[in-house]
Each structure stands twice: as C-alpha cells, then as structure tokens.
Amino acid sequence: MPPLPTPHTNATTxxxxxxxxxxxxxxxxxxxxxxxxxxHLHVDHWTGSSWQDxxxxxxxxxxxxxxxxxGxxxxxxxxxxxSDGHLHADHWTGIxxxxxxxxxxxxxxxxxxAYGD
Numbered sequence: 297m298p299p300l301p302t303p304h305t306n307a308t309t310x311x312x313x314x315x316x317x318x319x320x321x322x323x324x325x326x327x328x329x330x331x332x333x334x335x336h337l338h339v340d341h342w343t344g345s346s347w348q349d350x351x352x353x354x355x356x357x358x359x360x361x362x363x364x365x366x367g368x369x370x371x372x373x374x375x376x377x378x379s380d381g382h383l384h385a386d387h388w389t390g391i392x393x394x395x396x397x398x399x400x401x402x403x404x405x406x407x408x409x410a411y412g413d
Contacts (some may be wrong), residue, residue: 317362325344
C-alpha cells in the first residue's frame, strides 16, 4: 500500500462537506476524486513512487460529491453535479480529461452514483 498523500505545492485540501470517491486499478494504482477547497474537482493518484494531484478544472455544486469508477477497458470515469446544476461526466481519453455536460438538471443536495461495467 502506498503511503498516505502528503501536501503538494499544487494540491488543495479536501473540504469536509464532501465525500471522496475512490477505486483501485488492476495495476495497483490508487485513484481518489474529491472536491478541493477551491470548489474544483480533483483527482489524486499514486504514480508508483508518489501521489500526484490533478485539478480537473470543473467547479462542483456545493453539497454534492463526485462518484467514479474504472471501466473494464481501463477508462476512468467520474460523475458530478457542476456549478451549473447539470450532471457532468469527466473521462480520461488516454491523453487528457474530457468534460461532458450530460444536460439534465439535478436536484440540489443530491450526488450521482456510478458503477463499473
């Protein structure tokens, strides 16, 4: 098991009002999705030697939490309610994170639930 994350120069502290979503990839990589104190969606992942924090840039609606999973094809997916109140999905294309606005408005205070395929 990798050591617990330590503060990074570019990392933000998770807020206590949000729950984190996490999973373990088949190669042993750990992924943790959370809302930072900046209100942005972040992912921390274990590189094999250290924790890396990536700000995915999306602003998450207050009072909601992300939900993520790793697809059977190795694709990473995270669902969340954006600051616009819409359901969003971010997924790793193999090169970059792509943000998709899925369109429907979500009732305030609710969080999406994701599951693997």
